[in-house]
Amino acid sequence: MHSITVTVNGSPEYLTVPPNMTLLRMLREVLALTGTKNGCEAGECGACTVLLDGQPVNSCLTLAVEADGRQVTTVEGLAEDGQLSALQEAFVELNAVQCGFCTPGMLVSAHALLARNPRPTEQEIKEAMLGNLCRCTGYLRIVGAVQAAADAAADAGGAA
């Protein structure tokens, strides 16, 4: 067993985990953060995407011990003060959600994209979301929502 300290959605967590526990299982089973989904456990579907020090990773392929001393952001950490983020609002406005199972991973990937590239083109958005599969929406509105969130941010404060 390993003792680790992980900051999850801004809160420090002091945990003792087995060496083979994935970050996905740590989040879902130890911290009861079930927003992050398990779709394939092989890094193929992207439903389990979280941010590790701001970078999107498949939490099913990341060990919990690798997160020691680092920052993890999950879908539960995207809303700000109980208010949906601009990206989440755009998902509602454009109806970018159907069953919602891929949505947490989509949001996290899109969040990371907008953090590194606030004005992405449509093609850049599609390429950034390539690791996230969706079977319901055909992606059109997901891509549109990311674009809309980027546009709204630019209108609000210039390219941030």
Added chain:
Amino acid sequence: MAEKYVGQRIKRNEDPRLLTGRALFVDDVELHGMLHAAFLRSDYAHARLVSVDVSAARNRPGVVAVYTAEDLGDLWKPGPLLVPAPHSVENVVFHQRTQVPLAKDKVRYVGEAIAVVFAESRYIAEDALADIWVDYEPLEPVVDMERALDADAPLIHEDLDSNLCAHLAQEKGDYQAAREQADLIVSRRFLVDRGAAGAMENRGVVADWDEKAQHLTVWDTTQAPIPIRNGLAGMLGLSAHQVRVVAPFVGGGFGPKIMMFLSEEVLVPWGSMQFKRPVKWIEDRQENFLATTQERGQVHDAEMALTSDGRILGVRDVFIHDTGAYDPYGMTIPLNTQSHAMGAYDVPNYYTEVKVAFTNKMIVTPVRGAGRPQGIFVAERLLDIAAKELGIDRVGIRRRNLIPPEKFPYNHEIIDQAFAPLVLDSGNYRLALDQAVKRIGYEEFIKDEQPRLRAEGKRVGLGIVVFIETTGIGPYEGARITVETSGKISVATGVGTQGQGHFTSFAQIVADQLGVDVRDVHLVTGDTAEFHWGTGTFASRGAVVAANAIHAAAVAVRAKTLKLASKVLETPEEELELRDGEVRVADIPRQSIGLGELAVLANPLRGAVEPGTEPGLEATDYFGPQYGATANGAQAMIVEVDPETMMIEIKRHVVVEDCGTVLNPLIVEGQVHGGVALGIGNSYYEKLVYDENGQLLNASLADYLIPSATEVPRMEVGHEVTPSPLNPLGSKGAGEAGAIPVPALFAQAIEDALADYDLEVLETPLSPNRLFELLQGKEKAE
């Protein structure tokens, strides 16, 4: 009353929960003391089970129990036949061979469950699977559906004379006579191969038997919780009231999550009763490929008889349908194929004959489209080939043959999945085609753009097809609607939800009737404790059958509300209106009473309730259609083929949809997008590849290619609206339509792009490799 919500692009009520990770899916259910199940699955497609030794697995620390077929006692019996054979067709042959909870004596497909382990964790349970020793005696696998029907093919079910599962022939008019009158007969062989439903959420079941309460709760990723409740109660010796099945948020259904009663759905609840502890099983992705039902495999020998001016005189279609190792879903898929192989056309003479074959592959049950894409593929491909041979324009030949609007209701005569001769209720099919022609710019493309692009060396092609989709079949759904004392509205219905936006579109119907904000309508779906009766979400029926049940119950609650308000406000009902959560006197808005107050008055604590009245502002009602409503549409696309890589870019994609009254265009268009994306997968990317031993070679999302964001084109979606006369809302289903015509559309567009090769696309799905193979040996025409 002015309709406020139905027909509007209303944002979804359910989204905030889904966007913040607070929505409950089955895998999110975590109970104290929970055991975990894992299944040992067959490595062979066809083998005799000589022995199964589980003793080492039983001794592994943390293992609670390991069971094989021998240990199941009375529970071991074949699963229910979910849909019977169509007794209304004469001379139908159907051999019922449904799946068993654990294989006994022999295994019939790779992935068939042989043993189940219950353990303290999934890790331990899976490790224990490796401790089980199975002695197989391999038998010759029967993988190909045509081979399966050979007289000397090994028998999959040895108590039958052959691998013929079913046989059914139907005729409308007299095809043979029509054939003799024809100027042209085109006949071809068409192949449609298997694909996966590929929901992002794998299947899962959590069961919790409460010994003290003698009550079982099951969380299940099912599309049909009420049939599951009823079936489990019967199998486990319980009354329906001792079983609650909850289908919480379900991460995509697409067919295979219907009431299947596969091994896991039966053995996990049973295990919970054995150990008096909660039990969880969540399918992993490989299991989803091996042990979740699949669809589409058919071989058609089809022909079309036409006049020289392109009028269809008749269609003949003789085909084989691959049902896999068992047939729990009866003949629904081939019946849908039979009812769609005339397409949207007025075909006077039609002969259709299907043989259903057992094979040593995963069981086949409906996947979004459910036999319809195959039928449309046959009809549209035959017409394209005929048009080419007759030198008639593709759009022209379609216009000539579409069922004209004055012929509705149109008796299609062929018995379909509802077991009655199909009647197409309404439509104006030409409108959808015309709109698609206009939106894609058909004339301009053919005359100007394509020649110009071809001159630049680009291989660009256009496809345009029409289709029908039978939807909204019975038997019925129901709903209960209650005005709460808070003034908010509760709605309960029996169907489950897998992303279709029911929490919103159903709420819109109620909000309009009761004059409340759509956000004040709280809907519960898929919980048998909330509503006792119903069937499920499948066959594009939610927005038809369940929505009209909700409409009926809302109308009844509205009537009760007005009656009570009339008494309280001392005003005739005709002078009252429901607005903003109140009942008002129309001319004197200040004279009003809130719905919450009325709900209190409707459930008094003192005084007498008048005989013949019921307490509360509540009503339960049901809707069962006389027969299903049939939607229609047209799709068009422009593609460019890269002759070096055979990669295909879809430059434009137009969809015109007529699903009658649209409850919420935002939701309908979303259904279209997803359906088309699946259709694109079914056309060029997704194929389940079985080898000659019946091993699935691409059982992962890395090898089985579900389209990603870069493969799905932008779509232009247009609507035509011919309301169905069969239900008060006028709705028709839309859930499967997007997927249905795409393989036919794609094939036509590819042929057009590669016109210089004189290619005929007679199979789906293609792939870059397969397209390359097809072009080998084709002389490039000058």
